[in-house]
Each structure stands twice: as C-alpha cells, then as structure tokens.
Amino acid sequence: MVSGTAPAAEATADEIAHVEVAPLYAQDCAACHGANGQGVPNLGTALLSTAYRARRVDSTIAHAIADGVPGKAMIGFGKVRGGPLTPAQISALVAAIRRGRLTN
Numbered sequence: 001m002v003s004g005t006a007p008a009a010e011a012t013a014d015e016i017a018h019v020e021v022a023p024l025y026a027q028d029c030a031a032c033h034g035a036n037g038q039g040v041p042n043l044g045t046a047l048l049s050t051a052y053r054a055r056r057v058d059s060t061i062a063h064a065i066a067d068g069v070p071g072k073a074m075i076g077f078g079k080v081r082g083g084p085l086t087p088a089q090i091s092a093l094v095a096a097i098r099r100g101r102l103t104n
C-alpha cells in the first residue's frame with residue numbers, strides 16, 4: 001500500500017490538510033456515489049467499500065477523479081479537464097477514500 005504518496009504532486013501536504021472533504025464530497029460526488037460512499041446501483045462505484053479500496057491504488061483513484069472514466073457518467077473533475085477540483089482537493093478526496101471516512 002502506498003497511501004503516503006501524494007498522487008497530485010502539485011499539492012502540498014498543508015494544502016491537502018486544509019480541504020474540507022465532507023462538503024466537497026456532498027456537493028460533487030454524493031449524487032452518484034451515495035451520501036456515505038456506499039455506491040448507487042448501476043451508477044457510481046461504492047468508493048468506501050473495503051473491496052473497492054483493496055482493489056485500487058491511490059494514483060488510480062486520483063486519475064479517475066481528475067480525468068474521469070471514459071464511456072461512463074464519471075466526468076473529469078480536475079481543473080485541467082475544465083472541472084472544479086484543484087490538485088489539493090483531489091488528493092484530499094483520495095485520502096478520505098483511503099481512510100474509509102468522508103470527513104477530515
């Protein structure tokens with residue numbers, strides 16, 4: 001497990017620590033991944049499930065959030081894709097998924 005690795009190299013640990021994960025997730029992710037990350041059938045993956053977290057390394061999760069999943073309803077949320085999220089926000093979401101807890 002490489003959970004100590006910051007997937008978005010542009011973000012400092014301090015910037016990541018200052019992101020409020022819960023409101024961010026509620027606004028941008030909950031509709032498709034469930035209020036508690038439990039997933040929505042035939043839509044968003046159960047991001048907080050143990051099975052999902054065991055299946056993906058952080059960089060893969062960060063890549064999906066930043067760039068989206070081709071052919072799925074998952075758009076790229078990274079600013080480089082015209083989305084709303086900074087590298088620090090993406091890293092904070094990845095860290096929260098890794099922790100299994102959508103709060104700081």
Ligand code: HEC
Nearest residue numbers: 028029032043044045056061064065069072073074077093
């Ligand atoms: C419009 C609905 C929608 C929204 C909003 C959305 N997602 Fe997704 N997301 C999806 C779908 C659909 C998939 C693909 C599921 C599949 O593979 O069948 C996906 C896939 C993902 C994956 C990759 C799963 C894998 O296979 O590794 C991650 C990570 C993810 N979403 C995180 C997020 C985060 C974090 C947010 C908020 C910033 C978000 N999503 C917002 C619908 C959404």
